[in-house]
Amino acid sequence: MVFPTQRAKLALAAWLEMHTKFRLPTHAKDLTSALEALDTSPHPISYSMQLSLLKRYFNRVILGILTVSFLLGLIAVPSAFATSQSNQVNIFWLFIVLLGFNLLNLTTWFITMIGTMKHRSENKGILLSSLIFLNKKISKHSQLDEATSEAYLHWQCPALSNKWLVSSISHGAWGCYLFAGWLMTLLLLLTNQVNFVWETTLLSDETFIQLTQTLSMIPHWFGLSLPDQLDILASRIDLTSQSSSTRQHWANFLLASIMVYGVLPRLILTLISMSMYYLKRSTQSFSTQERLIKNRYQHKEDHSKTIIDHDSNKAATVKNTSNQEPIETLDDSAFSQPWALFEWSAPQPSYLCTASALCLLNSREEQARFLSEANSTPVYILVDATQSPDRGSRRFFTQVSASYSSPCMAISDDDKANFIEDWQRLAKETQLPFTRIIKKD
Known part of the structure; x- marks a missing residue:
């Protein structure tokens, strides 16, 4: 051999x-x-x-x-x-x-x-x-x-x-x-x-x-x-x-x-x-x-790799207050659902202003509270792809997958996002649906 x-x-x-x-x-x-x-x-x-x-x-x-x-x-x-x-x-x-x-x-x-x-x-x-x-x-x-x-x-x-x-x-x-x-x-x-x-x-x-x-x-x-x-x-x-x-x-x-x-x-x-x-x-x-x-290689990916454009799918185009660049992302209905920012240190994204609920998950107490309030409502958790996931991230999203019935990981993607594949891999390993929010010029 x-x-x-x-x-x-x-x-x-x-x-x-x-x-x-x-x-x-x-x-x-x-x-x-x-x-x-x-x-x-x-x-x-x-x-x-x-x-x-x-x-x-x-x-x-x-x-x-x-x-x-x-x-x-x-x-x-x-x-x-x-x-x-x-x-x-x-x-x-x-x-x-x-x-x-x-x-x-x-x-x-x-x-x-x-x-x-x-x-x-x-x-x-x-x-x-x-x-x-x-x-x-x-x-x-x-x-x-x-x-x-x-x-x-x-x-x-x-x-x-x-x-x-x-x-x-x-x-x-x-x-x-x-x-x-x-x-x-x-x-x-x-x-x-x-x-x-x-x-x-x-x-x-x-x-x-x-x-x-x-x-x-x-x-x-x-x-x-x-x-x-x-x-x-x-x-x-x-x-x-x-x-x-x-x-x-x-x-x-x-x-x-x-x-x-x-x-x-x-x-x-x-x-x-x-x-x-x-x-x-x-x-x-x-x-x-x-x-x-x-x-990882026994299951095919279950997320869409195409960017939803504004004309055919009514994509929401909102303005970033810092650089005024348009962001093509999920449709409007997704932004009316509850959102959470996981270990978020950047300014709050302006395209989440229409979310029905928005919370930070930067401490163990906030993460424990979020898990204790689990329900059947769709919820989106935004992660920063400029930072690498660690064992604490894996533990938290494993608990999210077990607690929530309709969770989704949203990965913030821009020019400095070097860990997109790591977050995608984590989502697949914890059996979470995921998508990318892509910032374009």
């Missing part, structure tokens, strides 16, 4: 609309067409291109972690194979280096997953926090937009998927470490002749034999020649002679154990964690802003 996907674009657009001045085109025919604006704005690097670059950087950081883990696996094995003049290698020490710490990490991971199963916090942990920090530094060095970087990380690392993302990276890194160790072990065994020995103080011979045979059960399914009881007893450190078949059996046992108990479980857990991560992210519910954007 080509990146960025529509879901990623939607998340990016929602984040940008909440934290920047970017707005999707209001009159796009559908959501897909609206999101195409991310492909062309801004110049020279569009938001979609920035999102692709950030994903590439994030993937490269993960690839760097896997590469470092692979190199560590190559480095760790030769030191564990350091032999004395008798070319003896302690099989216990090899297991501790290659599988002991792996088992400890698996146990810690399992306990952590069980303990955080019901947690819904956004704790990202040390590993993911480091990845995010590196990605931010790289994006800043690449002069990418900071809001786009935040939007990408919000999409890439959603709260309920973080632990699976961290798990997939951790299992992948350990898998690379163990696979590199397996390759280096195979190389050393092909080019060196060593005697595998063991020694213990706390365990008896019978206990060590039983432990080795238990570990041999799964590798034995693959038909490998593994050490039997005689091979184990012949490998005591105080015995100097060891046959070639015994050495080969121990070598098969070591390679099979690393693969069966190390590489394969990590590979399986990596695939499971990645699947859970993508499943959790794909089934995550849409945010409030994402739902608003989706709803």
